[in-house]
Each structure stands twice: as structure tokens, then as C-alpha cells.
Amino acid sequence: MSEKKRVCMICGKPSEVSICDSCKAQIQGEAIDKKQKIEREVRIGPEMEKEKKKKG
Ligand SMILES: [Zn+2]
Incomplete structure (x- = not known):
């Protein structure tokens, strides 16, 4: 297996390691944070995307 270049598997930026320091x-x-705060942050974004139905 020959890899052209290694990139961070998280952000995709060129990195020597699989996960760059920033992402790590x-x-x-x-x-x-999760361990200390056992709190679930449920992000429910109001996705109100109207499907455009064009009737011919
Ligand atoms: Zn990264």
C-alpha cells in the first residue's frame, strides 16, 4: 500500500499523524468535557426546508 500523502482523518489537512494535534x-x-459534564447537548436545528413542488 503506497500512500501519496498523509492527511488528518478528521479535518483532512496534511499531517504526519492520522489525527493532527488540533483535532486530537x-x-x-x-x-x-463529556466525562466531567454528563450532559447531553442535543442540537435540534429547526430544519425547515420546504420542498419545492412545482406542478406542471
Ligand atoms: Zn485535523
């Missing part, structure tokens, strides 16, 4: 920190930060 973010993931770990979220993990710690």
Missing part, C-alpha cells in the same frame, strides 16, 4: 486536542477536550 479537540477530541480529547470533548471527551474530557
